[in-house]
Amino acid sequence: MDLVTPKAPEEIFPLEVWDLILDQLISSSDLINCNQVCKAWRKLLELKQTTFFMPKVFPILYKYLETVEDDEDENKEEKEETITTILKMRLVSHGWKEAVDSYLQNNHPVNEFSFEDLTLEDIGNDELVPYSPYQFGVGGDVTSGSIAKLESFLGKGFSPDINPFITREVCYCGNVDNELDQRRLNTAFKNMLEAFGSHIWTCELISRTHTNRARFYKLVGSFLRLMPNLRSLQLRYYGSICNGRRRTNSEREELDMLLKNEPLPRLEHLTILEMMHVPYPLSVGLLETNGHLQNLAIHNGDFDDDVLLPDYIANVHIPNLKLLRFPWCEQNLCCVFHL
Amino acid sequence: MALVRVISSDGAAFLVSQRLAKRSGKLKTEIETFRKSSDNSEAQPEIRIVTIRAEILRLVLQWLQQHQNDPVLPANQNEQDGRGDAEMGQSQWDRDFLAPMDLGIVMELILAANHLEVKGLLDITCKLVESKITGRTVDEIRTAFKLKSDFKGNEEEQTRLENRWCVEN
Numbered sequence: 001m002d003l004v005t006p007k008a009p010e011e012i013f014p015l016e017v018w019d020l021i022l023d024q025l026i027s028s029s030d031l032i033n034c035n036q037v038c039k040a041w042r043k044l045l046e047l048k049q050t051t052f053f054m055p056k057v058f059p060i061l062y063k064y065l066e067t068v069e070d071d072e073d074e075n076k077e078e079k080e081e082t083i084t085t086i087l088k089m090r091l092v093s094h095g096w097k098e099a100v101d102s103y104l105q106n107n108h109p110v111n112e113f114s115f116e117d118l119t120l121e122d123i124g125n126d127e128l129v130p131y132s133p134y135q136f137g138v139g140g141d142v143t144s145g146s147i148a149k150l151e152s153f154l155g156k157g158f159s160p161d162i163n164p165f166i167t168r169e170v171c172y173c174g175n176v177d178n179e180l181d182q183r184r185l186n187t188a189f190k191n192m193l194e195a196f197g198s199h200i201w202t203c204e205l206i207s208r209t210h211t212n213r214a215r216f217y218k219l220v221g222s223f224l225r226l227m228p229n230l231r232s233l234q235l236r237y238y239g240s241i242c243n244g245r246r247r248t249n250s251e252r253e254e255l256d257m258l259l260k261n262e263p264l265p266r267l268e269h270l271t272i273l274e275m276m277h278v279p280y281p282l283s284v285g286l287l288e289t290n291g292h293l294q295n296l297a298i299h300n301g302d303f304d305d306d307v308l309l310p311d312y313i314a315n316v317h318i319p320n321l322k323l324l325r326f327p328w329c330e331q332n333l334c335c336v337f338h339l
Numbered sequence: 340m341a342l343v344r345v346i347s348s349d350g351a352a353f354l355v356s357q358r359l360a361k362r363s364g365k366l367k368t369e370i371e372t373f374r375k376s377s378d379n380s381e382a383q384p385e386i387r388i389v390t391i392r393a394e395i396l397r398l399v400l401q402w403l404q405q406h407q408n409d410p411v412l413p414a415n416q417n418e419q420d421g422r423g424d425a426e427m428g429q430s431q432w433d434r435d436f437l438a439p440m441d442l443g444i445v446m447e448l449i450l451a452a453n454h455l456e457v458k459g460l461l462d463i464t465c466k467l468v469e470s471k472i473t474g475r476t477v478d479e480i481r482t483a484f485k486l487k488s489d490f491k492g493n494e495e496e497q498t499r500l501e502n503r504w505c506v507e508n
Contacts, residue, residue: 046441046443049442053450060461083505087506089472091498
């Protein structure tokens with residue numbers, strides 16, 4: 001076969017054969033390229049154009065669908081209409097569903113991290129914890145009512161192969177005063193993760209409970225083990241630590257043993273880690289097991305009593321780190337290092 | 340009149356005035372970059388647009404020609420929500436321009452207008468696609484976009500379940 005002289009497609013194969021070949025293509029970028037090759041191919045792809053253009057068009061179109069700004073509560077009805085439209089688009093075809101989901105999962109258009117906006121004075125004000133309508137699962141104020149909702153979630157009939165969290169983003173907010181409810185919440189959250197944790201890419205873990213370092217380390221570790229595909233983790237601890245922040249020598253030895261004997265899971269896809277007031281040894285464990293991080297933000301971490309935080313970070317091996325932020329620096333100005 | 344040669348992905352060349360071409364943010368940048376790097380101030384810039392085929396590039400240039408005397412919408416207009424003043428800018432000519440097009444072509448035009456940074460065209464094309472989605476049933480959307488349901492197995496039912504869970508939540 002002479003492949004040097006340009007030929008019309010039908011001189012190479014009958015158009016029916018090209019149709020079968022083009023039918024095998026899945027990637028939107030491949031199909032867009034093929035659409036540009038020649039008139040014959042474009043004609044064969046004509047009926048698929050509105051499918052394969054959608055992954056590229058949806059991010060542009062989204063701004064036109066989004067009728068109100070994120071934080072305008074008074075426009076709740078319009079916001080709900082936008083969500084309804086987006087959800088409806090997921091029902092049109094498999095290709096459209098993938099286009100919508102991919103955009104929401106990779107861009108989190110209505111829930112950007114707002115770590116830098118928090119000041120020490122703001123901590124404890126629930127309204128400042130970012131909450132988004134796309135943040136499905138558990139989130140916001142956790143009451144025994146919402147624990148029951150989480151418990152009933154598993155009875156909704158989702159197949160484990162299906163991702164029920166459209167944005168692949170969940171939030172755990174452990175601010176329950178009652179220890180019994182706290183245990184119930186932890187169990188329900190773990191059950192949910194056991195079934196669907198592999199679908200989750202972004203997780204926000206917020207705790208306001210009174211606990212000890214070892215227990216908190218184990219709790220978070222048990223959650224992380226069930227989310228092997230996590231890409232972004234936000235961890236905030238606003239509670240109080242038993243025996244205070246300062247560690248005694250014997251406690252330190254115990255915690256060091258815990259770190260060594262029960263290491264945290266290495267999350268292969270984790271690139272973004274934001275930590276606020278995270279106690280030792282969880283803070284250190286997360287950095288040591290995830291040396292492949294690219295974007296790290298630390299707000300008043302608890303790392304090594306004897307070393308200043310920037311010095312500690314400088315000595316941890318994180319070769320791919322591109323952005324390091326200490327958001328609490330100098331009157332709430334964000335201190336950013338591009339590495 | 341200073342001209343610029345704009346070449347589509349499939350090799351078709353369009354000779355247009357630089358004044359007209361500069362109404363596209365992308366072409367304006369390319370022309371200015373060419374001027375800075377060229378010793379000959381009379382040289383004619385040649386810009387190759389590798390992602391836009393001739394039929395679509397012709398439509399973009401046709402729209403620019405019609406709107407050459409309109410005030411230029413800054414690319415960051417209404418940056419907060421990304422929308423321009425589509426309703427305000429849409430004339431009878433625009434409606435006639437878009438009317439015969441398949442939605443597949445309109446979507447291709449959206450990508451072209453976005454790439455070439457032609458805000459006014461982007462606004463009217465996005466508004467057109469949006470109007471075919473918002474307030475319509477799923478079946479009406481499929482008809483408008485000539486799509487058929489291609490969900491496999493119980494995927495459509497699971498998607499309905501996911502959507503319901505989102506709303507309940």
